[in-house]
Amino acid sequence: MLLIRCPYCEMERPELEFRYGGEAHVVRAAEPETIGDEAWGQFLYLRSNPKGLHAERWRHTNGCGRFFNCLRDTVTDRIFVTYKAGEPRPELAS
């Protein structure tokens, strides 16, 4: 069970309190009608599914209820950072 830091509650809580929300930074177009079929299909269904660092959404469902983002390594499950919804993906110091 992962230990996840909620950036709103500012504390680490067990995974049981959270719900996974898929890839982060997948932006819904402001005017969907202007998007072509191909691009809209990609927005709906295609995700990067990386081996390694993944920016993903979580929701503190059984806590504050807020959605936030998280950088997690999909191989090791290590969580590098969590950040609030709307904030840009942080650069990790390598």
Added chain:
Amino acid sequence: MRTGNGGRVDRSRRINFSFDGRAYQGCAGDTLASALLANGVHLVGRSFKYHRPRGFVAAGSEEPNALVDIDRGNGRSAPNLRATQVELYEGLVAKSQNRWPSLAFDLQALNDLAPAGLFGAGFYYKTFMSPRGAWHRLYEPFIRRVAGLGHAPKLPDPDHYSQRYAHCDVLVVGAGATGLAAALAAGETGAAVILADEQAEMGGGLLDERTASIDGLSAANWVGATLARLAAMPNVTLLPRTQAFGYYAQNFLGLAEKLTEHLAAPDKSQPRERLWKVRARQVLLATGAIERPLVFPDNDRPGVMLASAARTFANRYGVRPGERAVVFVADDTGYGAALDLHAAGTEIAVIADLRTAPSGPGFEAASGTGLRIMPATVVTGVSGNLRVSGVTLGSLAADGTVRGGEKIVCDLVLMAGGWTPAVHLFSQSRGKLAYDSERQIYLPGTYAQAAQSAGACNGTFELAQAIAEGHAAGAVAVGTPGTRSFAVTGAIAPAGGFHGAVPHDRNPEQVKAFVDFQNDVTAKDIKLAVREGMHSIEHIKRYTTTGMATDQGKTSNMNGLAIASAALDKPIPDIGLTTFRPPFTPVTFGTLAGHSRGALLDPVRQTPMHGWAAANGAKFEDVGQWKRAWYFPKPGEDMHAAVNRECRAARSAAGLFDATTLGKIEIVGPDAAEFMERLYTNPWHKLGIGRCRYGLMLNEAGFVMDDGVIGRLAADSFHVTTTTGGATRVLAHMEDYLQTEFPELKVWLTSTTEQWAVIAIQGPKAREIIAPLVEGIDLAAETMPHMSVREGSICGVPTRLFRVSFTGELGFEINVPADHGRAVWEAVHEAGVPHGLTPYGTETMHVLRAEKGYIIVGQETDGTVTPSDLGLDWAIGKAKKDFVGKRSLKRPDLVKTDRKHLVGLLTADPKVVLEEGAQITVEASPATGTPALGHVTSSYWSETLGRSIAMALVAGGKGRMGATLHVPMPDGGIAVTVTEPVFFDKEGGRINA
């Protein structure tokens, strides 16, 4: 045979127990294994495939053979327990497994005589292939009868199991010398330490020591003194009988603690086992090492065991496992075992050392004691069936060939093949193992988590070094690095070792040299797998099943790897290493389930009117976590009769229905209407206050996700209802868009599902019945038309009164605060009885709504259905610029004309009610493989119409009106006519009454 003195058993306290129906006596402090050996019992099981007689190989958790079934009666039984870990208690009843009719005479032992290859590697891929029909008739029934080891208990488990979370600074796994020193170093700083050990008594291998001393104390006394110091520290938690079985992300470990298994009469109030879910800042692995067997012909005869096991039985339990032993060694610790058995009174016939020039303190001491030592000598065969009666030796030449040697009479054969560090937990933690090519062992390499390994599991075998390493690691774990040295005498450390199959001069086709005892995998099997093209250990493992038994290859993996390495002529690291997975030893379902069983498995949600429904004979059905009244049978009525009566009442007078379980969300804020506009397909800005609208919610892909009636209470306030099962999902969906896509909107969402009790009254007399109870609301049709909502009071209680209908009748849904739900329900019921008001359940609700062609999301939809498919184009606000799912509705696949459309189906024979889920085709008896046009989504007997009705999703359904299709069933196709999916009161006169 019990020795005269020594060991950690209490010879004065005799314990009675039985094995396979025979009574025996052991001593307090015995395991079932040591007690059986004290009684001279070696034969304790039959092997999995060949049903060969088997005895004890080990003395601890790595034991592959001695699996027993312990039965305390009344469902308190457990199969596949390792006898080496079962503590003896008065009256213990144990049975052997995998034998019939008896352990000594097992009919399936004939498998052992089967032609070579019949049960060899991958036999199940080859043997059961043809003829095709034989699988069902012959092979599967046979395999089901013989497969598996023990038998699952048949009665419910009467015990209860506990679970708890724990947080600590340092979790030390393993309370041997290393783990004790580590716990001491960490504990002395005041840090919160948990020390867990799988054994009943802490001390690990130190409890097996006869001659070792630490800092001037005997090993046992050092253990006692150290444990006393740890026990005195309030910050240290000692958990004996506790298996750390799983190591998960971020230093989260699962520990299974056995609480009552060792007691003769457990207190019923005490949990049987406890699951510890531990989050540790630092983990310190001191899990030791496991001795390897040597792989030589007939190395599985009862009486052939690991040297370390014999040493444990002799030194710790005061049991001589044999009278005359042959000790086959490739490691110096074998000499130590020989010396200890010699001291316990077992005659050491010979020590056969595979190595040409043995050396080391053990070898020196054995030579000095005058034990007969034969270097460059191997065991090439073992005689005896139910018990070892002798061995044949061979001399090993420099070129690897073996020349036959003397036969020696013995009743015990010890194997000292060297030691494999127990890196299971380290590997589970996703750490990377490093191969030590000189010693041919895998060791912890790169750590993935905040952990350290120390002692034998880290390759540090020498006792003084291991204790010092444990102490240093404990100090590092709490951030106060420091070193201490320990003075050790009289310990013999692992040195040497052998991997793979021992050379012999026998016909390799005719002998069985076992690698994996529990799954009956031999050296020959692994070589065969390689010959048949398996070149990765992952393939070899699955093909031969080596390492796949309940012991997960604790004693066999390295030998299996080495044999594959030799067969492939590749170094061991090039073949790969199979993944270590939790649990380290099997964990009971009870422990993992904890209190989550029976009524506590899942929360049960009941409405405020539940008690009334139960008292009035309702049958209930589960809808999500809710218990919903299904139908209210009168005496003598079956479901069909009750539902017909309820339907008639609702259409002719009125029905009373508990709709509390509908999800309810209050949407409030200056931008509430704009938010609704974006989340639902319908237009909302212009909906008048006090008016309702049927809302349709799509997901972004354009598929119907939920629906419900929504009332506007004020310019900035909506009362949203959702489906019963969709409430949580819908609120999460709304929150998602509000927080992440439309954060600029000022809207607040509140779940009010549990706040309102909802009493639906439906039928021509609905208004008449509630009118006397309602205050402050004009119920007249002109002032309160269909699809409106008013606030006022009923029975003196505040209400949000909706005029809505899911039945096609004049109807109201009375929302009152939940606490008042039952009282209002009873008042309405009492007022309605003279008018023929009849309570109805979900089944009648389904029938009534189907007569009107109202869909149920999740029944008429399956996540691939669009509004247009359902004929709900009218619910889409065409002028709206955007809403969730709008863009997707124009995707090419969503505008195809041959999509599955919702239609009605009328059977040619009105008495025939179709089966829900049945497939629909053009032909009555289509050829096998014909794709279906669709399926029946809802089907009922309509009492109102006096015939059956059904709804279905049918490809191109809108273009098939009036066509005849078929529903093929096992006893023939049923002809149906395609219709509009509305069967009753198409004009809607009744609903607007």
